[in-house]
Structures are given as structure tokens and as C-alpha cells.
Amino acid sequence: MTFKPVRKAVFPVAGLGTRFLPATKAIPKEMLTVGEKPLIQHVVEEARDAGIEEFIFVTSPSKETLKRHFDIIPELETVLEKRGKKELLAKLRPTNIAAGKLKTTYQNEPLGLGHAVWCAKELVGREPFAIILPDVVIATKTKSCLAQMVDAYNKVGGNMIALNEVPKSETNKYGIIAPGNIDKNIYEIKGMVEKPKPEKAPSNLSITGRYILQPEVFDYLDTFETGAGGEIQLTDAMAKLIGTQPFNGIVFEGKDYDCGSRLGFIEANIAYGLADPEISDDVRKILDKFR
Ligand code: G1P
Numbered sequence: 001m002t003f004k005p006v007r008k009a010v011f012p013v014a015g016l017g018t019r020f021l022p023a024t025k026a027i028p029k030e031m032l033t034v035g036e037k038p039l040i041q042h043v044v045e046e047a048r049d050a051g052i053e054e055f056i057f058v059t060s061p062s063k064e065t066l067k068r069h070f071d072i073i074p075e076l077e078t079v080l081e082k083r084g085k086k087e088l089l090a091k092l093r094p095t096n097i098a099a100g101k102l103k104t105t106y107q108n109e110p111l112g113l114g115h116a117v118w119c120a121k122e123l124v125g126r127e128p129f130a131i132i133l134p135d136v137v138i139a140t141k142t143k144s145c146l147a148q149m150v151d152a153y154n155k156v157g158g159n160m161i162a163l164n165e166v167p168k169s170e171t172n173k174y175g176i177i178a179p180g181n182i183d184k185n186i187y188e189i190k191g192m193v194e195k196p197k198p199e200k201a202p203s204n205l206s207i208t209g210r211y212i213l214q215p216e217v218f219d220y221l222d223t224f225e226t227g228a229g230g231e232i233q234l235t236d237a238m239a240k241l242i243g244t245q246p247f248n249g250i251v252f253e254g255k256d257y258d259c260g261s262r263l264g265f266i267e268a269n270i271a272y273g274l275a276d277p278e279i280s281d282d283v284r285k286i287l288d289k290f291r
Contacts, residue, residue: 003157006150006212008054008123009047009130012116013040013066014107019260028063030134032265035272036091039259040066043134045094050146052130055097056123057104058116067104070097111224112231118221126215128153131234135260136209137268138162138252139275145210145252152186153212158246159238162210163187164256168198174206175235177249189247194228194235205249207235208256214245 017029024032030040037045044055059066080089107119117131130146138145145162153160166174172195179202180188191202211234220237227233241247257271258264273283 003154004128006050006128006130006153007052008056008127009050009052009132009146010056010058010117010120010124011040011043011132011134012058012107012113013063013134014058014060014116014119015110019262020265028066030063030066031069032259034137034257034259034265034268035276038069039134039137040069041095042137043132044070044097046138046144046146047130047132048094049144050130050150052146053101055102056120056129057102058107058119059104060106060108067102070095070102072096072098112226112229112233114221114227114232114234114237115224117234118218118224118232121218121221124215124218128212128214131211131213133209135258136256137259138208138210138254138256139271140252140254142253145208145254145256146212148252148254149210149212149250152248152250156186156246156248158248159214159217159241160212161189161238161247161249162208163205163249163251164208165251166204166206168201168204171196171198171201171204171206174208175233176201176203177205177207178202179205179249185251187249187251189242189249191242192235192239194233207249208252210252211238213238214241216245217241 013030017024020029031038034042047055057066077089103123105119105123107116132146149160149162175192175194176196177189178191180190217237220240224232225236227236257268259268274280
């Protein structure tokens, strides 16, 4: 079977970042750094690793910095070249997105994730697309999480989301799926519900901020129906696709960090520090001091 390739990725980055105030008063929360890179760069690189060619930011007018981070700045590169700073150039170049490949659209009201994705409808058009939530950073050993999903999608098509086991007591923080048959690490998805209480949750498998969806999801988002928390939920629109199209979930190789919470953000920075060969020994020594 062949399926239309996934060429575009949507990044919902319009949020006010209130959980990180005052740090996020003047800078977008997606510019906070985990390891050496801002959150937005982690997810753009993940998308690139998956072969994504077009990057769509659903953002707000006050968050121009996010786009600027991916501008090509010839004068900076010339200075680094003249000074022979090859390592710095190698770190800078992954932030370059070629002209016309980064598109932005605005979400003018905070109506929910489903609404944010709906705002990208015209830019996506009628083709499959990926969605990546920058709050979730995923460290993998080889291929990025989205790249693993694209590999699976190229075999089975349809819709694909990333799954992760969470403690049953925390199901009310996530979208939770009702699993069907499992084939290796791919679950058939029979249903999904946004932020259920533990006693109502159909499993402890959560939706982990990575999606490959068919454009028909926009037909459901068009209705602007609200769900959990009074918001337009992506999970509700996806749930309506089940039964009309194949819908699968992948248990990926990797460790996800919830950088939307202060604790998850600190954990991610410790993990990335420990994984950085330049500083890992010293990070370990520092951590030992706090034992
Ligand atoms: C969103 C989704 C939820 C998903 C979560 C992953 O929720 O609505 O289904 O499990 O991201 O982090 P949010 O964290 O934006 O409330």
C-alpha cells in the first residue's frame, strides 16, 4: 500500500506561557532552553529528522522571536567563518530554515489545542500532516520520535499518535486511549478521551504530543465543539475519525519530558546535562553535592 507522504508539521505555539511567569513575560516559553537549545529548536529538529519539509507555526503576533530563531543571518555566519569558529557554525546551521519553508499563522483566541490546529487548516491543505507539541521534549537513542512514527505510517497509513504509559492516578492530565489489538509496538486505537479521571480512564496509555493525521480531522474541527475544560479538543476530533479511517498508536523508543511543568522542565535539563559529553561528569558531581 502507498500513502501520501507526510511533508508538513504544525507547531501549536500561541500560548501565553503563564505557568512560567515571570520568565515568559517578554520571551515565548518555547524559547526556554533545555540543554543547549530552546524548546522550539528541539521539536523543529525532531521534525526535520522525520523528513518534514514545511514547518507551520500557529503563533501570536507577540511571539515573532520564534520565527526569528530560524532566520538565516549571513553577517553572523560570515563573522564566525572569518574567525574559524567551525564548531559554533555547526551549532548555528541547524537553526536555519530555508526561505518559504517556515509559515506562520495566528491563533487569536486561546480556545484550545483543537482550535490551534484548526488555525493551520489552510496552510496544511488536503494532505496528511504531523503535529508536534513543544512542551513535550523526547530524547531518543537513534531516530527521533516523529521519525519512528513516519516509518510506521509509511507501512500502515491512516492516523498515528505517540503513546506512553502513565501512572493511572495521572490520567486526568492527558488524552487517554482505549487500545485494541497490538502488533509489536503498534496499538490499534478503539477510542480516546481527553483528561479522564482515573476511574473513567480506558487505559493508562496517554497521547504524548506527537500526531500524524489525515486532513479529514479538519472536517470535525470545523464544528468548533467544546469538550474537556470548555476547550475545543483535538482528542475529540480525532475520536470521531476512529472507525472511518485506520487509527494507530506507537509505543516509541525514547524518554519524554513534560516541559510544560516546572518540575518536568528541570528534570529535562538535568537529563540533557547528563547526556552532554562536554559537561556530564561535572553535572554528576554537582548533583552528588546535593545528596
Ligand atoms: C495536550 C493534549 C493531550 C495530550 C497532552 C500531551 O494536553 O490535549 O491529549 O495528552 O497535550 O502533553 P495539554 O498538555 O496541552 O493540556
